[in-house]
Amino acid sequence: MKNAIYLFQFYLFLLILGFSCSQKENKQAESFPESTEVQEKSERKTILFFGNSLTAGYGIEDYEAFPALIQEKLDSIESDYQVINGGLSGETTASGLSRLDWFLEEKPAIFILELGGNDGLRGISLEETEKNLRGIIRSVQEEYPDTKILLAGMQIPPNMGQAYTDNFRKMYAEIAEDEEVALIPFLLEGVAGDPEYNLPDGIHPTAAGHQIVAQTVWKYLKPLL
Incomplete structure (x- = not known):
């Protein structure tokens, strides 16, 4: 009788052990597709939009902002790029320069710089704004020489005087030409x-x-892809 009980317990142990191993193998098998998906996502190249409230999509939903619309366009053509929205409301060129390093950890393949509007509205000296914009561009170039940079030009109303407004508009083209x-x-x-x-x-x-902004951006971004 005791032998029969021991034999039953032994078979029960083998049954439980086999079930446990089977469950473990199933979980491992299920994890492979997820791991592959994560790996494929991590291999996508990054487009970093670095800007102020215009980039952040102030007053609208995130998915309605032009960086999200660019992502939709990229997905529609099955592009291997992923968009990161680095927009922050109220951002100036000075504050953008100070927080740049954190975003450069994303190793962007394309860097779109949209800053300066708040500088202009606040009447910050053009020399200061220009210095900061060039500083941001050069920091990206030094960190990632192969990264393509797209500078978004801006214009402001003549509240600070017509000369300031005109020079502000011209500043972007001069920077883009000098910094290539x-x-x-x-x-x-x-x-x-x-x-x-x-x-x-x-x-x-x-x-x-x-x-409309997304269409404008796409026109100049597409040749860089």
Whole structure:
């Protein structure tokens, strides 16, 4: 009788052991597709949008901002790029330069610089703004020489005087030429000053405005892909 009990217990132990191993193998097998997916995602090249509230999508949903629309466009053509939105409302060129290192950890293949608008609205000296923009560009170039840089030009109303406004507009083209980077002449082309495409503050685009901005960005981004 005792032998029968021991034999039963032994077979029960083998059954439990076999079930446990089977469960472990199933879990491992299930983990492989997920690991492959993570690996494939990590191998995608990065496009970093580095800017202020325009890039961040102030006043609208994240998915309505032009960086998200660019991601949709990239996905539609099965591109291997992923977009990171590094926009921060209120950002100036000085604060952007100070937080740049943290974002450069993303090792961007394409770096889109959209800063300076807040400098202009606050009347910060053009020399200071220009120095910071060049500093950001050169920092990216030194860290990642192969990274392609696209500078987004900006314009401001003549609140600070016509000379300041004119020189502010010209500054972006001069920087792009000197630093040998690509240029979007005016990010808000077809949007700025049009109430139909701007929030009540007259500064930030609506969702419809961001659709136009995305088209403008895509025009200059596509050749860099």
